[in-house]
Amino acid sequence: MSLEPSQVKEIAHLARLAIEEHDIPSYAKNLSEILAFVEQMNAQDTEGVEPMAHPLDMTQRLRPDEVTEPDQRERFQAIAPATEAGLYLVPKVIE
Amino acid sequence: MEWEPVIGLEIHVQLSTKTKIFSGASTAYGAAPNTQACAIDLGMPGVLPVLNAEAVRMAVKLGLAINADVAGRSVFARKNYFYPDLPKGYQISQYEIPIVGTGHLDIDLEDGTTKRVGVTRAHLEEDAGKSLHEGFEGVSGIDLNRAGTPLVEVVSEPDMRSAAEAVAYMKKLHSLVRYLEICDGNMQEGSFRCDANVSVRPKGQETFGTRAELKNLNSFRFVERAINYEIERQIELIEDGGQVVQETRLYDADKHETRSMRTKEEANDYRYFPDPDLLPLEVDQALIDEVRETMPELPDAKRDRFIDEYGLSAYDAGVLTTSRELADFFESAVQESGGQAKLSANWVMGELSGALNKAGLEITDSPVTPQMLGGMLKRIEDNTISGKIAKDVFEAMWNGEGEADRIIEAKGLKQVTDTGAIEAMIDEVIAANPEQVEQYRGGKDKLMGFFVGQVMKASKGKANPQQVNELLKKKLSE
Numbered sequence: 001m002s003l004e005p006s007q008v009k010e011i012a013h014l015a016r017l018a019i020e021e022h023d024i025p026s027y028a029k030n031l032s033e034i035l036a037f038v039e040q041m042n043a044q045d046t047e048g049v050e051p052m053a054h055p056l057d058m059t060q061r062l063r064p065d066e067v068t069e070p071d072q073r074e075r076f077q078a079i080a081p082a083t084e085a086g087l088y089l090v091p092k093v094i095e
Numbered sequence: 096m097e098w099e100p101v102i103g104l105e106i107h108v109q110l111s112t113k114t115k116i117f118s119g120a121s122t123a124y125g126a127a128p129n130t131q132a133c134a135i136d137l138g139m140p141g142v143l144p145v146l147n148a149e150a151v152r153m154a155v156k157l158g159l160a161i162n163a164d165v166a167g168r169s170v171f172a173r174k175n176y177f178y179p180d181l182p183k184g185y186q187i188s189q190y191e192i193p194i195v196g197t198g199h200l201d202i203d204l205e206d207g208t209t210k211r212v213g214v215t216r217a218h219l220e221e222d223a224g225k226s227l228h229e230g231f232e233g234v235s236g237i238d239l240n241r242a243g244t245p246l247v248e249v250v251s252e253p254d255m256r257s258a259a260e261a262v263a264y265m266k267k268l269h270s271l272v273r274y275l276e277i278c279d280g281n282m283q284e285g286s287f288r289c290d291a292n293v294s295v296r297p298k299g300q301e302t303f304g305t306r307a308e309l310k311n312l313n314s315f316r317f318v319e320r321a322i323n324y325e326i327e328r329q330i331e332l333i334e335d336g337g338q339v340v341q342e343t344r345l346y347d348a349d350k351h352e353t354r355s356m357r358t359k360e361e362a363n364d365y366r367y368f369p370d371p372d373l374l375p376l377e378v379d380q381a382l383i384d385e386v387r388e389t390m391p392e393l394p395d396a397k398r399d400r401f402i403d404e405y406g407l408s409a410y411d412a413g414v415l416t417t418s419r420e421l422a423d424f425f426e427s428a429v430q431e432s433g434g435q436a437k438l439s440a441n442w443v444m445g446e447l448s449g450a451l452n453k454a455g456l457e458i459t460d461s462p463v464t465p466q467m468l469g470g471m472l473k474r475i476e477d478n479t480i481s482g483k484i485a486k487d488v489f490e491a492m493w494n495g496e497g498e499a500d501r502i503i504e505a506k507g508l509k510q511v512t513d514t515g516a517i518e519a520m521i522d523e524v525i526a527a528n529p530e531q532v533e534q535y536r537g538g539k540d541k542l543m544g545f546f547v548g549q550v551m552k553a554s555k556g557k558a559n560p561q562q563v564n565e566l567l568k569k570k571l572s573e
Contacts, residue, residue, distance in 0.1 A: 014364060016177055016184075053170040053192075053369045059377035065112050065149035068119030069133035076137060077129070086128035087236030090179040093226055 002032040096334075097298040100326045101306075102261045102291060103253035106268055107246050108278045109222065109286040110153045116221050116245035117144030117187065124284055132224070132239035138183035144372055150245040153277040154194045154219050155378055155386045157247055160271055160393055161214050163198025166383060169218075171373040174365045179237050180224035188248075190367040193218035194376065195247075200271070201395065202263040203413065212264050213252030222246050247277075253292065253303065258322035262315050265289055266417075270394050274419050282313050289318055293325045294339065304329070305339040309353055311346050321346035325353050397422055405429065405436035414444055420458045424465050431469020438472050446489050463492045471499035484508050484556055511558045514566065517550070520558065521570050524549045535571055543567065 005024045008031065012019045019027065073086065082089035115122060118135035135142045158165035172190035195217035201209050224239035249268060255261045269287055272278040280287050294306035309325055312318045324346075329339050344353040392400070394416050401412035401422075416422045421443070428439040447468065451461060471488055474480050480488060480503060491502045503509055511517060524546060525532055535542040543564075550563045 014175075014366065051191075053168075053375045054371065054373075056374060058374050059168075060146050060374040062148035062151060063119070063145040065114050065147050066119065067114050067121045069114075069121075069135075071130040072133065073129045076132075076134075082234070084231075084236065086130070087227065087238055088129065088179075089231070089234045090237055091235075092231070092233050093179055093228070093235045 003028045003035070098295045098326075098330050099298045099300075100256060100258075100322075101253045101294045101296060101303055102255040102258070102322060104249075104251045104255070104261060104264060105290045105292070106249045106251075106265065107222075107288040107290075108157070108249060108268075108272050109288075110150050110245040110247060110277055111279050111286075112147055112149045112153070112245055114147060115243035116147050116150045116219065118243055120243065122244050126240055128236075128238040129240060132242060136182075136239055136243040144187060144370075146373065146376065147245060150219060151194070151376065151378070152382070152386055153245075153275075154217065154247050155383060156275050156277055156390065157217060157249070157272065158195035158198065159383070159387060159390060160275055161195075161198035161200055161217075163214060163217070164196040165194060165378055166380065167378060168192065169194040169376045169378070171219075171370045171376070172367045173370045174220075174367055176365060178223070178226075179235065180226045180239070180242065182224075182239065182242070186221060186223065187370055187373070188220035188367075189218035194378065195249075200264060200267050202260065202267050204263065205259065207409075210254075210260065212254045212260075215250045215252050217247050217249045220246050220248060253294075258319045258326070261291060261322055262319045265318060266315060267394075270417055274391055274394055276391075282315075285313065288313060291318060291322055291325075293322055293329070295326060295329045295333070304333075305341050307339060307341065307353070308343045309346055310343055310356075317346060317348055320348075320351060321353055324351065328353065391419065401425075405440070407436065407440055411440050411444065415440060418458070424458050424461070427465030428469045428472070431466050432472035433469075433476065435469075435472045435476055438475065439469070442468060442472065442489075446486065450489075450493055462495060463489065467492050467498055474499055474503060478510060478512060478559060479503060480508055480510050481556070481560055483560075484510065508557065511554055512562060514562065517554070517558050517562055517566055518570070520550050520553045521546075521563070521566055524553060525570060532571065543571075546571070 005028060008019075008024050008027050011031070012027075077083045077086075077088070080088050110116075112122060114120060115133075115136060118133050120133040120136055121131045123131065135144060155165050169189055170192045171187055173185040174188045174190070175185045177184055193216045195214075197216065198214040200212050200214060202212055204210055222241050222244040224237055224242040227236040227238065230236075251264065255264060269280050272287070273280045278286055282288070289312045291309040291312060292306045293309060294304040296302065296304040307325060307329070309321050312321055325344070332339060340355075343356045345356055346353050398409075398412045398416045401407050401415060402409060405412075407415070415425045425439060425443050428443060429436050432439055447461065447463060450463075451458060468489075471480075471485060471492065474488075475482055475485050487506075488499050488502050488508060491497075491506070492499060496502050496505075528546075528549065531542050531545060535546070546567050547560070547563055550567065551558055551560065554563075
């Protein structure tokens with residue numbers, strides 16, 4: 001399976017990556033090779049094999065429901081590009 | 096043509112844990128912006144989510160309450176999309192394997208029948224932050240206090256056939272999560288939110304029509320109105336030769352209409368995949384047993400018990416069990432009144448509920464306690480006061496004048512049961528109304544009411560009505 005330039009553009013947009021037009025053919029080639037590798041795995045018979053959700057053969061450890069994080073707003077907002085009245089400011093989001 | 100609406104609901108239940116689902120930041124409502132948003136909630140590089148045990152326990156509790164399968168493994172997945180109130184660029188949710196599997200809820204319909212609504216699944220996920228658009232020029236403000244708050248999204252089967260059924264289902268789930276004490280149910284603060292999938296099809300047709308998803312339904316009334324509006328809109332559209340488009344529509348309560356949200360080209364391309372930061376969650380039998388231990392009596396079981404134990408009608412039992420607090424109030428009042436179940440039910444659903452509604456108070460804030468109400472009911476039962484005088488006593492208790500006995504004593508409200516005293520009043524009334532006495536004796540039975548009224552008036556409402564009736568009949572037929 002090989003990817004079309006339009007699909008590469010779409011994937012880049014979904015990931016919010018800015019890519020140069022002249023790089024698209026090489027991205028298409030690289031990504032297509034990854035897909036070809038996946039195709040190779042698809043050829044294996046996995047009937048009855050439970051899909052693996054994680055490479056570690058362990059289950060999730062749980063945390064007690066206790067407040068452990070103090071307010072550190074000032075420290076976090078010191079490295080934010082823009083804040084006002086305790087809010088993080090971002091370019092206007094229009095619904 | 097006759098059309099049939101098909102409705103399914105997705106309800107987000109905000110779990111009332113003390114901390115976030117994946118971090119130890121507080122979830123308390125109403126804090127100053129971003130004071131409860133830690134490095135994990137902000138999606139800082141290098142942080143790792145650690146799952147809150149209480150959120151898991153609450154999800155299991157809900158699962159057990161809707162008779163769903165909760166045992167075994169579930170997997171957290173990343174739902175990828177970009178929005179400023181979601182700093183990581185993905186929401187941690189559950190996709191292929193949710194914690195709660197297929198279950199059901201039984202809803203009561205207006206015609207008195209019961210309908211079973213299927214629950215497809217319920218999964219754990221984190222909430223996003225809030226975007227504030229007003230009061231800023233060219234920018235939006237982001238408050239991430241809500242980011243990471245645990246939610247259970249309960250997805251129903253498309254089993255509902257009217258807006259009324261959808262509301263009944265929603266109310267049932269609302270009552271259930273409050274009984275289970277896993278959600279405060281506050282819809283205004285967004286603790287219980289509903290999206291509705293609505294489609295229509297010609298009656299009798301098997302396949303579903305194209306559905307629209309309605310958002311922003313933050314009250315029972317809005318759910319009903321928005322769904323009814325949407326059903327009408329779709330029917331009109333199809334009858335005019337148009338087609339329903341699969342899209343998300345926002346309900347505008349002020350204009351009472353739903354309108355299309357701009358559809359983005361790659362909408363719904365969430366590219367789910369298992370979150371490598373989280374291991375599969377295993378719910379074992381020990382946890383299920385532990386949760387089962389903490390299960391309260393659920394609304395349906397309580398309603399059935401109220402019918403059996405107290406001899407209430409199905410309707411009364413249903414009303415009194417809508418909330419655990421109301422049911423508890425009723426049961427304490429019955430006990431305090433020495434077992435006056437029907438009288439307690441009437442007073443709790445009548446005077447008390449009316450007064451609470453008028454004052455905008457919850458049952459838990461009632462100035463009249465179950466002890467006070469029960470104490471007053473005892474005095475009705477032993478004929479110290481009549482039901483009519485009891486209303487005055489209730490009002491006095493409501494206004495903080497103390498217990499019933501004290502009020503009855505202080506205001507001299509004790510019912511007159513002394514036969515001699517009542518007879519004296521009757522004699523006066525008979526002497527003062529010779530014409531009516533003549534007519535009554537001439538066969539005008541209806542005048543009995545007039546005489547009773549006169550005697551009651553003379554006694555300032557304190558004469559025992561039964562005795563007045565009996566004695567009047569005797570005297571008038573002499």
